[in-house]
Amino acid sequence: MEPDKEKILEAGYFYFQNQKFKKAIKIFEKGLSMFPNDIDIYYNLGIVYESINEIEKAKECFKKVLEIDRDNTDAKKHLEKLVNI
Amino acid sequence: MGEKKFFAVIGLGSFGYYVATKLAEKGYEVIAIDIDENKVDDISNKVTHAIQLNALDEKVLREVGLMDVDVAIIAIKDIATSILLSSFLKEDLKIKYVVAKASDQKHGKVLEKIGVDRIIYPELESADRLANNLISPSIFDIIELSSSHNLVEIKAPDIFVGKTLEEIDLRKRFDINIIAIKRNQPSTTETYKLSFEESIIISPSPKERIIEGDILVMVGLKEHLEKIEKL
Numbered sequence: 554m555e556p557d558k559e560k561i562l563e564a565g566y567f568y569f570q571n572q573k574f575k576k577a578i579k580i581f582e583k584g585l586s587m588f589p590n591d592i593d594i595y596y597n598l599g600i601v602y603e604s605i606n607e608i609e610k611a612k613e614c615f616k617k618v619l620e621i622d623r624d625n626t627d628a629k630k631h632l633e634k635l636v637n638i
Numbered sequence: 639m640g641e642k643k644f645f646a647v648i649g650l651g652s653f654g655y656y657v658a659t660k661l662a663e664k665g666y667e668v669i670a671i672d673i674d675e676n677k678v679d680d681i682s683n684k685v686t687h688a689i690q691l692n693a694l695d696e697k698v699l700r701e702v703g704l705m706d707v708d709v710a711i712i713a714i715k716d717i718a719t720s721i722l723l724s725s726f727l728k729e730d731l732k733i734k735y736v737v738a739k740a741s742d743q744k745h746g747k748v749l750e751k752i753g754v755d756r757i758i759y760p761e762l763e764s765a766d767r768l769a770n771n772l773i774s775p776s777i778f779d780i781i782e783l784s785s786s787h788n789l790v791e792i793k794a795p796d797i798f799v800g801k802t803l804e805e806i807d808l809r810k811r812f813d814i815n816i817i818a819i820k821r822n823q824p825s826t827t828e829t830y831k832l833s834f835e836e837s838i839i840i841s842p843s844p845k846e847r848i849i850e851g852d853i854l855v856m857v858g859l860k861e862h863l864e865k866i867e868k869l
Contacts, residue, residue: 554830562830569832570824574850593830600832604822605851606778606793627831 558588565597569604577601592618596628608635642666646707647685648693648723650677653739653760654713659684669707693723696730705731712738712754717745725752777867778853788860791820794852795869804844812865814858816842821852 561584568577581598588594599614612635618628643666647658650672658670658681668685672678675690682688691698693714704710710733714720720738727733729752737756740746746757770777778791798806808814819842822834839846848854856863 559830566829566832570826572824572849597830597832600834604824604834606822606853607851 555588558584558591558593561587562593562597565594565601569597569601574601574605590617590621592621592625592628595621596625599628599631603631603635611635643708644706645669646671646704646710648672648710648712649714649720649739650674650681651713651715654711655681657711657713662686669702669704671702694719696726699726699731705733707733709733709735709737712736714739715741717741717748720745721748721752724749724754728753783857786859787857788863789817789855789857790863790867791853791855792867794848794850794854795866796850797869798848798854799850799852800847802845802847803842806848808856808866812858812862814856814862814866816854816856818842818855819846819848819852820855821849 561580565577565580565584568574568580578598578601581594581601584594585591585598595614595617599611599618602608602611602614612632615628615632615635618625619632622628645658645661645666646669647654647661648671650658650670654670654672655677658668662668662685669687669689670678670681670685671689671691671693673690673692678688678690687702689702691702693699704727710727712720712723712727714723720740724736724738727736735755736753737758738749738754740749740757740759741761742759746759749757767779770780776793776795778793780791781789783789803816808816817840819839821837821839823837825833825835827833856866
């Protein structure tokens with residue numbers, strides 16, 4: 554994994570664990586500007602949005618993951634759950 | 639009630655499919671029945687037994703042991719079939735608890751007369767939920783408790799975030815009780831792949847602090863709850 558991407562994922566993880574969700578979102582969005590279409594970042598951003606019940610935004614992220622990797626079972630699982638809300 | 643309940647789901651359209659798989663996921667024994675072999679195949683590895691049969695064939699229904707289930711869920715679109723089957727399960731097989739899906743009020747009325755224990759209107763209920771959600775996106779669910787009181791689940795407004803229940807004091811200000819908080823807790827699994835666990839804090843203490851994304855489960859007068867929804 555690229556060192557910069559690793560840093561982004563680590564920083565996002567840190568903020569998410571500490572329930573600083575807005576900061577985690579900012580980090581991942583910044584990550585996407587550096588690594589567009591990165592499924593790891595999109596997936597994590599989706600999880601942050603889902604955890605704070607921003608359902609529509611979470612759906613968009615998981616859809617994006619599936620656009621890039623249509624067999625991604627984790628994203629599929631989360632999207633299916635959100636569609637039923 | 640100690641023993642695990644045994645369920646039957648008859649009719650595997652999207653509603654029946656979801657109910658059956660959800661119950662099975664929660665660890666319950668489920669028999670799933672449909673006349674369409676493809677639908678039975680689709681669900682066969684997700685439930686305890688999946689059987690292809692005609693739900694109006696009383697002899698076969700007895701043979702598969704349907705009388706032993708605790709709860710039967712009838713999720714059949716065709717009104718005549720749904721009514722005949724409800725009556726057979728209630729009166730002949732004496733199943734303790736029969737739930738049936740009704741397509742409209744008339745269908746529901748007949749099911750009620752037959753003695754179906756619970757009638758559900760999924761289309762109506764999801765339409766209500768959608769309408770409420772479009773009016774106020776922060777509302778996740780509304781249950782009418784009486785003509786004057788509701789139970790609502792709403793996303794905590796931004797102005798509540800970081801404050802304790804004592805500080806926002808909804809009981810005094812709006813005569814509303816927060817009976818539970820649904821919260822997604824970040825879980826520590828892999829650093830590079832985030833995950834969370836759903837938790838629910840029942841009867842939260844006054845010292846409980848609201849976190850961004852919390853869903854507040856509140857009970858109160860409808861007009862008081864509407865004020866919170868607009869915050």
